[in-house]
């Protein structure tokens with residue numbers, strides 16, 4: 001069989017070359033393409049959702065190279081994205097975590113395995129889970145080594161600095177009785193001599209890359225897509241989203257090649273044929289727990305997880321400086337979509353009371369001024385309405401939703417919803433949030449705070465806006 005389609009390797013940077021090197025050895029007749037996302041490295045500290053989005057961009061690039069198999073030569077990306085990528089690609093996809101776990105289980109004598117990896121991989125518990133799936137009695141000690149990737153990428157991996165960082169980082173493992181240590185990040189094998197030195201001869205190091213390539217080899221045979229022409233001289237092509245010169249230096253050194261010329265690619269300008277769609281998580285740009293519950297009730301019934309700004313504590317607050325609901329929702333959605341590089345849905349909403357000339361409007365959250373909260377806002381509302389008779393206390397709750405894609409602010413999707421009602425003088429009910437206890441809906445004979453979340457969502461301004469959104473967002477999400 002002669003199949004000259006290349007095998008694709010993707011990584012956050014040069015680390016994946018440790019897997020690639022093994023592939024050169026085990027698969028000497030295969031064409032291969034490598035892509036390192038050096039412009040956005042390291043992946044380790046990033047939220048998993050973002051790693052998934054970046055991985056999809058690399059996957060799309062690789063699919064455009066007509067690859068026959070994809071190797072996710074990055075542990076962080078494997079932990080975050082292997083399952084979703086596998087589920088949607090028409091070709092075999094191999095990650096590094098399962099092979100690495102298998103190798104460690106084979107080697108360990110005392111059933112105590114250590115794992116060093118990035119923060120993302122450790123946080124996902126990826127190795128511990130995979131190892132325990134195979135053997136629940138093994139104990140696994142995981143340690144994040146966030147400083148290793150930068151040391152490798154800056155080509156300092158043989159320097160005294162590297163020695164110091166490795167010694168310091170691994171100190172906690174020296175007090176354990178692990179007999180096996182998984183290098184759970186493809187960058188780490190470049191530090192192997194130092195790691196070996198620090199851990200001593202009683203600890204066997206596992207390089208998941210070796211086992212990963214064995215799996216690739218098995219799958220090539222299984223699917224009958226290997227290139228078995230022994231006379232064939234294959235080519236290797238290298239791409240980076242960062243600077244090719246740094247890539248070339250490390251690449252030549254590590255792979256032992258005289259010639260290596262990586263090409264630069266602008267990853268977020270590439271077409272996306274294999275989108276992350278169907279989207280399974282939405283980030284709602286809100287700090288408001290009441291809003292979050294209402295969004296969750298609607299989207300989770302469709303099988304879509306809702307995350308909020310509370311899941312991303314590292315993000316700064318944005319000031320709602322707009323003078324309309326739409327402006328404010330756009331500010332929130334666009335800013336966070338840019339920061340997270342994920343699709344983000346923002347809600348700006350408020351109460352407009354006719355007798356108050358439409359106030360508090362866009363100032364609903366901050367109506368009572370500095371240090372505002374629901375109670376203070378409601379007290380101010382009562383004070384402002386003063387003697388206004390019950391019949392004249394008509395009001396409208398309004399919501400504008402803006403859905404934003406990263407880096408495409410001109411494509412924002414905007415929908416709205418309104419709910420008319422009356423402001424009562426005495427609060428009723430304990431559910432909902434904000435002005436709900438004072439907002440009476442005549443048709444239901446209840447205030448919003450007397451309704452369950454489902455009852456409120458069925459009629460509310462936000463519920464209506466979400467219904468309008470539900471009809472159009474999937475199509476919007478899939479267009480480029």
Ligand SMILES: O=P(O)(O)OP(=O)(O)OP(=O)(O)OC[C@H]1O[C@@H](n2cnc3c(O)ncnc32)[C@H](O)[C@@H]1O
Pocket residue numbers: 285286287288291320347348349350351364365366377397432433434435436448460462
């Ligand atoms: O900006 P985020 O973080 O989303 O949260 P927020 O509470 O500041 O939200 P807005 O800027 O949109 O302000 C909306 C305010 O209007 C009020 N509000 C909006 N929707 C409401 C609802 O369904 N029930 C009661 N009050 C509501 C409530 O006081 C909110 O704080």
Ligand SMILES: [Mg+2]
Pocket residue numbers: 320365
């Ligand atoms: Mg706000």
